[in-house]
Amino acid sequence: MEPIAEKKKLILESALALIKDHGFHGCPMSMMAKNAGVAAGTIYTYFDSKDDLIGELFFYAKSIIFNHVSGSDDPSLDFKTRFFNYWNNLSELYLDRPEIQSFFEQFMISPFNTREIQNADSPWHDWNSNFFQEGIDKGILRNLSPDILFIMVIGSVNSMSKVRQNFSEKVAERGIDLNQLAEMTWDAIRKQ
Amino acid sequence: MEPIAEKKKLILESALALIKDHGFHGCPMSMMAKNAGVAAGTIYTYFDSKDDLIGELFFYAKSIIFNHVSGSDDPSLDFKTRFFNYWNNLSELYLDRPEIQSFFEQFMISPFNTREIQNADSPWHDWNSNFFQEGIDKGILRNLSPDILFIMVIGSVNSMSKVRQNFSEKVAERGIDLNQLAEMTWDAIRKQ
Amino acid sequence: MEPIAEKKKLILESALALIKDHGFHGCPMSMMAKNAGVAAGTIYTYFDSKDDLIGELFFYAKSIIFNHVSGSDDPSLDFKTRFFNYWNNLSELYLDRPEIQSFFEQFMISPFNTREIQNADSPWHDWNSNFFQEGIDKGILRNLSPDILFIMVIGSVNSMSKVRQNFSEKVAERGIDLNQLAEMTWDAIRKQ
Amino acid sequence: MEPIAEKKKLILESALALIKDHGFHGCPMSMMAKNAGVAAGTIYTYFDSKDDLIGELFFYAKSIIFNHVSGSDDPSLDFKTRFFNYWNNLSELYLDRPEIQSFFEQFMISPFNTREIQNADSPWHDWNSNFFQEGIDKGILRNLSPDILFIMVIGSVNSMSKVRQNFSEKVAERGIDLNQLAEMTWDAIRKQ
DNA sequence: GATGAATGAGTGTTCATTCAT
DNA sequence: GATGAATGAACACTCATTCAT
Numbered sequence: 001m002e003p004i005a006e007k008k009k010l011i012l013e014s015a016l017a018l019i020k021d022h023g024f025h026g027c028p029m030s031m032m033a034k035n036a037g038v039a040a041g042t043i044y045t046y047f048d049s050k051d052d053l054i055g056e057l058f059f060y061a062k063s064i065i066f067n068h069v070s071g072s073d074d075p076s077l078d079f080k081t082r083f084f085n086y087w088n089n090l091s092e093l094y095l096d097r098p099e100i101q102s103f104f105e106q107f108m109i110s111p112f113n114t115r116e117i118q119n120a121d122s123p124w125h126d127w128n129s130n131f132f133q134e135g136i137d138k139g140i141l142r143n144l145s146p147d148i149l150f151i152m153v154i155g156s157v158n159s160m161s162k163v164r165q166n167f168s169e170k171v172a173e174r175g176i177d178l179n180q181l182a183e184m185t186w187d188a189i190r191k192q
Numbered sequence: 193m194e195p196i197a198e199k200k201k202l203i204l205e206s207a208l209a210l211i212k213d214h215g216f217h218g219c220p221m222s223m224m225a226k227n228a229g230v231a232a233g234t235i236y237t238y239f240d241s242k243d244d245l246i247g248e249l250f251f252y253a254k255s256i257i258f259n260h261v262s263g264s265d266d267p268s269l270d271f272k273t274r275f276f277n278y279w280n281n282l283s284e285l286y287l288d289r290p291e292i293q294s295f296f297e298q299f300m301i302s303p304f305n306t307r308e309i310q311n312a313d314s315p316w317h318d319w320n321s322n323f324f325q326e327g328i329d330k331g332i333l334r335n336l337s338p339d340i341l342f343i344m345v346i347g348s349v350n351s352m353s354k355v356r357q358n359f360s361e362k363v364a365e366r367g368i369d370l371n372q373l374a375e376m377t378w379d380a381i382r383k384q
Numbered sequence: 385m386e387p388i389a390e391k392k393k394l395i396l397e398s399a400l401a402l403i404k405d406h407g408f409h410g411c412p413m414s415m416m417a418k419n420a421g422v423a424a425g426t427i428y429t430y431f432d433s434k435d436d437l438i439g440e441l442f443f444y445a446k447s448i449i450f451n452h453v454s455g456s457d458d459p460s461l462d463f464k465t466r467f468f469n470y471w472n473n474l475s476e477l478y479l480d481r482p483e484i485q486s487f488f489e490q491f492m493i494s495p496f497n498t499r500e501i502q503n504a505d506s507p508w509h510d511w512n513s514n515f516f517q518e519g520i521d522k523g524i525l526r527n528l529s530p531d532i533l534f535i536m537v538i539g540s541v542n543s544m545s546k547v548r549q550n551f552s553e554k555v556a557e558r559g560i561d562l563n564q565l566a567e568m569t570w571d572a573i574r575k576q
Numbered sequence: 577m578e579p580i581a582e583k584k585k586l587i588l589e590s591a592l593a594l595i596k597d598h599g600f601h602g603c604p605m606s607m608m609a610k611n612a613g614v615a616a617g618t619i620y621t622y623f624d625s626k627d628d629l630i631g632e633l634f635f636y637a638k639s640i641i642f643n644h645v646s647g648s649d650d651p652s653l654d655f656k657t658r659f660f661n662y663w664n665n666l667s668e669l670y671l672d673r674p675e676i677q678s679f680f681e682q683f684m685i686s687p688f689n690t691r692e693i694q695n696a697d698s699p700w701h702d703w704n705s706n707f708f709q710e711g712i713d714k715g716i717l718r719n720l721s722p723d724i725l726f727i728m729v730i731g732s733v734n735s736m737s738k739v740r741q742n743f744s745e746k747v748a749e750r751g752i753d754l755n756q757l758a759e760m761t762w763d764a765i766r767k768q
Numbered sequence: 769g770a771t772g773a774a775t776g777a778g779t780g781t782t783c784a785t786t787c788a789t
Numbered sequence: 790g791a792t793g794a795a796t797g798a799a800c801a802c803t804c805a806t807t808c809a810t
Contacts, residue, residue, distance in 0.1 A: 023303055025217040028804055030772095039771040041807075050805065102301070108354070109297045111215050118359065142376070147368050151355050152348065152376050159347025166300070167310070176339050184334070184344050188380035199794090221780060231796045233782075242780065407687055409601040412783055414793095423792040425786075434784065486685070492738070493681045495599050502743065526760070529752050536760050539735025540728065547727050550684070551694070560723050568718070568728050572764035583773090604800060615775045617803075626801065 004060075008046040011036045012060050015053060020099035024054065024106060054112045059120075061100050061107075066124040068093045073131070079140045080186070086131070087157065087182045094161040101161050125150075132189075141189050149189045156185040196252075200238040203228045204252050207245060212291035216246065216298060246304045251312075253292050253299075258316040260285045265323070271332045272378065278323070279349065279374045286353040293353050317342075324381075333381050341381045348377040388444075392430040395420045396444050399437060404483035408438065408490060438496045443504075445484050445491075450508040452477045457515070463524045464570070470515070471541065471566045478545040485545050509534075516573075525573050533573050540569040580636075584622040587612045588636050591629060596675035600630065600682060630688045635696075637676050637683075642700040644669045649707070655716045656762070662707070663733065663758045670737040677737050701726075708765075717765050725765050732761040 004012070014036035018027045029050055033040040047053040072089045073082060094101040107113055132149040135141035141149060160181045163171060171178065196204070206228035210219045221242055225232045239245040264281045265274060286293040299305055324341040327333035333341060352373045356363065363370065388396070398420035402411045413434055417424040431437040456473045457466060478485040491497055516533040519525035525533060544565045547555060555562065580588070590612035594603045605626055609616040623629040648665045649658060670677040683689055708725040711717035717725060736757045740747060747754065 026303065029806080030804070033772095040805090041772065042770055044806070045769065105297075105301050108358070109215075109294065109301075111218055113358070144372055145366065145368050147366060148370070148372055148376075151351055151370075152373060155347050155351025156344065156380075159343055159350070162300070163343050166305075170310075174337065174339060176337050178340070178343075180336055180340055181344055184340075184380040187384060188348075188376040192379060220778080222778095232780090233797065234795055236781070237794060410687065413785080414783070417793095424784090425793065426791055428785070429790065489681075489685050492742070493599075493678065493685075495602055497742070528756055529750065531750060531752050532754070532756055532760075535735055535739050535754075536732065536757060539731050540764075542735070543727055543731025546684070546731075550689075558721065558723060560721050562724070562727075564720055564724055565728060568724075568764040571768060572732075572760040576763060605802080606800080616801090617776065618774055620802070621773060 005046065007036075007038065007042070011038065011043055011046060011053070012057055015057060016061065016099045016103055019057075019106065020102040024110060024112070051112060054107070055117060057103060058107050058112075058117060061103050062122065062124050064097070064100060065090070065093060066127060070127050075134075079135050079138055080190075082131075083135070083186060083189075084182060087153070087185070090157050091161065091182075094157070095164070098165055101158070101165065105158070105162065128154075135189075140191060142191055152188055153185055156181055156188075197238065199228075199230065199234070203230065203235055203238060203245070204249055207249060208253065208291045208295055211249075211298065212294040216302060216304070243304060246299070247309060249295060250299050250304075250309060253295050254314065254316050256289075256292060257282070257285065257296075258319060262316075262319050267326075271327050271330055272382075274323075275327070275378060275381075276374060279345070279377070282349050283353065283374075286349070287356070290353075290357050293350070293357070297350070297354070320346075327381075332383060334383055344380055345377055348373055348380075389430065391420075391422065391426070395422065395427055395430060395437070396441055399441060400445065400483045400487055403441075403490065404486040408494060408496070435496060438491070439501060441487060442491050442496075442501060445487050446506065446508050448481070448484060449474070449477060450511060454508075454511050459518075463519050463522055464574075466515075467519070467570060467573075468566060471537070471569070474541050475545065475566075478541070479548070482549055485542070485549065489542070489546065512538075519573075524575060526575055536572055537569055540565055540572075581622065583612075583614065583618070587614065587619055587622060587629070588633055591633060592637065592675045592679055595633075595682065596678040600686060600688070627688060630683070631693060633679060634683050634688075634693060637679050638698065638700050640673070640676060641666070641669065641680075642703060646700075646703050651710075655711050655714055656766075658707075659711070659762060659765075660758060663729070663761070666733050667737065667758075670733070671740070674737075674741050677734070677741070681734070681738070704730075711765075716767060718767055728764055729761055732757055732764075 011032065015027065015032045018032055018035055022031075029043055030040045032053075033043050036043075043053065047056065069086060069089050072085060074085070075082070077085070128150045129146045132141060132146035132153075135149070136143055136146065160178050164178055170176075203224065207219065207224045210224055210227055214223075221235055222232045224245075225235050228235075235245065239248065261278060261281050264277060266277070267274070269277070320342045321338045324333060324338035324345075327341070328335055328338065352370050356370055362368075395416065399411065399416045402416055402419055406415075413427055414424045416437075417427055420427075427437065431440065453470060453473050456469060458469070459466070461469070512534045513530045516525060516530035516537075519533070520527055520530065544562050548562055554560075587608065591603065591608045594608055594611055598607075605619055606616045608629075609619050612619075619629065623632065645662060645665050648661060650661070651658070653661070704726045705722045708717060708722035708729075711725070712719055712722065736754050740754055746752075
């Protein structure tokens with residue numbers, strides 16, 4: 001993949017930040033342009049349409065997640081440790097860059113998420129398949145499809161992050177410890 | 193709660209169905225009206241605004257979930273069976289009425305989900321608190337906050353249903369058995 | 385003229401009061417109906433349309449003015465006294481029932497004021513013609529058309545009332561004495 | 577004050593013309609746009625809303641009146657001549673551009689005429705205060721507040737213009753000479 | 769490439785009027 | 790006669806997109 005042009009990246013990041021606060025439909029192209037410091041028309045030099053921009057944002061955001069999680073994995077460690085690293089890295093990313101999580105949630109359930117995009121190659125998905133397959137092969141994880149382990153884990157991280165982001169007050173006031181979900185999820189996927 | 197007027201319910205169901213396919217912003221009031229077989233202006237006899245309609249839809253959808261799940265619970269059974277019933281009932285509801293799950297996911301992350309609505313009384317949440325507390329008290333579930341068990345379970349059901357709905361082809365072609373998530377989730381919440 | 389039906393009068397008065405505060409276009413038929421204590425549809429038993437209602441209101445309001453001013457005129461007094469009585473009566477009416485003045489102002493410059501309505505018989509105009517003609521015949525008023533004297537006087541009263549109603553604060557704070565306009569207007573119409 | 581952008585002025589003049597014939601509420605933004613030869617959305621490049629447009633129109637119209645009347649005043653002439661020039665200039669302006677008078681009348685009694693706008697600085701009002709004060713100081717006008725002289729005069733001009741505009745046929749057929757109102761008004765304000 | 773004024777289809781909402789009860 | 794739910798045309802305003810500069 002060729003590196004993203006400077007101004008294009010500027011627009012993507014600007015859009016990402018705004019979408020978190022206003023949602024897809026609360027972000028006119030003009031707002032994204034202004035926030036990125038370019039004219040409205042300029043966006044169309046880099047993207048065909050708003051749909052296109054959001055589609056590219058999906059791959060952009062996914063690559064950030066992929067790089068963050070896979071880049072921090074150390075295959076020389078024991079698998080349980082690697083799993084908790086995985087969990088913590090992803091959790092941390094969502095905490096540091098809530099706009100990424102927010103974008104993903106919105107995108108996955110939006111009409112922008114076309115069948116075409118779903119079927120596109122995904123290094124992130126491939127990496128996960130390999131990761132969980134390794135755990136299976138080592139006899140540490142349940143002997144199930146790596147896909148289902150991935151679904152279990154990613155569902156839990158997302159659920160946790162969503163609660164952390166949207167119900168922070170309630171979490172605090174009731175003293176809920178969201179980190180316990182990592183342990184629980186480990187028990188869900190490990191060989192019993 | 194007084195029963196919902198016939199036409200009001202018609203509009204709510206019509207809206208629910210359309211939102212699944214087009215999203216909040218892809219559903220003009222005119223489309224919802226047409227689909228419900230009423231004139232555009234008629235919606236405003238029953239709802240103050242689109243925001244109001246969607247807000248009411250939230251309580252409507254939540255009550256459907258609540259009734260479906262709590263109504264099928266049999267407290268005389270052993271807790272593990274009750275859990276799998278819970279899971280299956282919710283899973284079934286999401287399968288039969290995907291528009292309910294879809295609406296919920298969209299609503300939760302949308303600007304319609306105001307703090308006011310979040311803080312409103314929720315029989316569904318209360319029922320879940322009691323349900324999981326019972327499992328804890330019986331020494332069957334982990335001794336954690338019932339809230340966190342709820343988050344774990346609901347996250348898994350949602351994740352499963354989302355995959356089932358959006359990636360049905362891939363699930364079939366790879367022979368993924370999503371029911372395994374129920375077992376995994378049970379292992380996540382049961383006392384180890 | 386036959387007496388106005390009880391409910392019809394109720395609607396007219398209700399409309400008059402609302403129009404003062406909200407203007408023609410700020411008064412939906414439903415608001416007028418509610419304010420009159422009848423159902424929206426009931427208005428159409430008495431009036432063909434909103435235009436019709438407003439048209440009738442014009443004649444209704446004009447008859448109130450006519451009755452008030454002509455009914456208090458005492459032809460046995462000297463003409464100057466009669467003029468000041470005229471002025472004071474009209475001024476008083478506008479003060480007591482600002483909705484009448486307000487309606488008139490709005491009506492005169494609105495598209496409701498059709499040529500047809502303008503050409504309708506007007507006891508109020510006839511009475512004024514006679515009144516000012518009398519002053520001319522007695523050699524007290526300028527020897528001009530009674531119409532022009534009427535225009536002069538009615539313009540001054542309206543101007544005064546408008547200022548009194550819309551700029552009451554400024555009038556008070558600057559100590560403006562609006563009654564002086566009566567004297568001035570008298571000097572404008574009397575034989576020099 | 578910076579000069580008004582070409583297209584903005586086009587829209588203002590177009591609106592002014594239409595409001596005379598249709599009233600504020602009879603003029604959709606789309607009609608104003610079409611009449612100005614621009615797209616509906618273009619209006620919003622120059623004005624925030626219809627309210628804003630009408631508010632600006634008020635200042636625009638007032639400045640036209642101010643420029644026309646004050647620009648033709650020659651302080652070296654004797655005061656009576658200056659008064660008749662004032663009257664004639666204003667009368668002439670209202671004759672040439674009836675839309676200005678019409679707009680003013682509608683605006684003054686409409687909800688657009690907010691307290692805020694009423695309290696705004698007004699070169700037109702200030703100029704009038706000075707003008708009439710001069711007449712008082714010279715011992716030519718009645719020794720009253722310049723405000724009340726202003727009210728008297730402006731009321732007469734408006735009354736005359738309104739009659740001239742709305743009842744032109746009747747005025748002609750009855751041979752009414754509206755210019756006589758200038759003389760009458762002079763007698764109303766001059767020192768007796 | 770960059771700009772931002774202009775476009776106009778599309779949206780939520782209002783309200784005069786109708787008509788079944 | 791009285792009701793008020795239902796209607797649907799009309800409106801103010803938004804915003805993705807274009808294009809002359």
